[in-house]
Amino acid sequence: MSFHTAYRAKSSDFALSSTPVNQVHCGDAAEVLAGFNSGIADLVITDPPYICGYKDRHGRTVANDRNADRVMPVFGEVYRVLKPDSYCISFYGWTAIAEFTAAWKDAGFRVVGQIVWPKQYTSSTGFMQYQHEAAFVLAKGRPDRPNNPIPDVQPWHYTGNRHHPTEKSIDIIKPLIEAFSQRGDVILDPFLGSGTTALAAALSGRRYIGVELEQKHCARARQRLDAI
Numbered sequence: 001m002s003f004h005t006a007y008r009a010k011s012s013d014f015a016l017s018s019t020p021v022n023q024v025h026c027g028d029a030a031e032v033l034a035g036f037n038s039g040i041a042d043l044v045i046t047d048p049p050y051i052c053g054y055k056d057r058h059g060r061t062v063a064n065d066r067n068a069d070r071v072m073p074v075f076g077e078v079y080r081v082l083k084p085d086s087y088c089i090s091f092y093g094w095t096a097i098a099e100f101t102a103a104w105k106d107a108g109f110r111v112v113g114q115i116v117w118p119k120q121y122t123s124s125t126g127f128m129q130y131q132h133e134a135a136f137v138l139a140k141g142r143p144d145r146p147n148n149p150i151p152d153v154q155p156w157h158y159t160g161n162r163h164h165p166t167e168k169s170i171d172i173i174k175p176l177i178e179a180f181s182q183r184g185d186v187i188l189d190p191f192l193g194s195g196t197t198a199l200a201a202a203l204s205g206r207r208y209i210g211v212e213l214e215q216k217h218c219a220r221a222r223q224r225l226d227a228i
Helices: 029-034 074-081 094-107 170-180 196-203 215-226
Strands: 005-008 023-026 041-046 082-091 110-118 132-140 186-189 207-212
Touching: 023 215, 029 074, 029 207, 041 074, 041 170, 041 196, 074 082, 074 094, 082 170, 094 110, 094 132, 170 196, 186 196, 196 207, 196 215, 207 215
Parallel strands: 005 023, 023 207, 041 082, 041 186, 186 207
Antiparallel strands: 082 132, 110 132
C-alpha cells in the first residue's frame, strides 16, 4: 500500500487508531472526525464551503455550499481532535461571516489573526469587484506564537482551478504550515478538496490527515499524493 493512501470511509472505518495519518478519508467530515481520538492533530488548515452557492464558469459547484448546517458543526469536532494549545486556520466566505464566527466561538476557538491574499484579477462582481481571499487564524487554548511570524498580507498564486472549482495553491498553504507547525507534526484538513493541504504538508516534512466528502475529489487527492 502506498504511503499516501485514500479510501472511501464506511461506518466500520470510523473506529480508527489514534494516528490515522497520511490518509485521505472520504466521507462526511463531522462523522469521520467523530471516530478519531481527541488531540491527534497539531494544526488545522482548511478551506470549507463558503455558503455562497458558488458556481464556476464551467458549471462546477461545491458540495454543501448552500447548507451551513452541514459545515458549521464540523468545527466542534475540529476543536476536539486538535491538541491543546494549537491553531486552526480557516478560509471563509464573507457573506456567511456571522455563521462562521458563531461556529468558531461555539466550538471554543478565539480569533488571533487574519490573513489576506490580494488577487490581480476579479473573481466576481456584485456590489464591488471581489479581488481577495481571506482566512482567520483561530487558537485553541494558548498556543506559543510562531518563531517566525508571517505577514498578514500574503501573495496569491492562481491554480487555474484544474483539480477543483475552488482550488487553492500549494504555494499559499505551504507558508502557513511552515509558520504554524514543526516538521513531523500532523496537519488536518477536514474539507480537503483535491488534496492541496495534504500535498503542502507532505512537501513540508509533515504528516497529514485529509477528509473529503466527494469521491471524485478523494480520488484526485490520491493521484496527486501518489505522484510526489
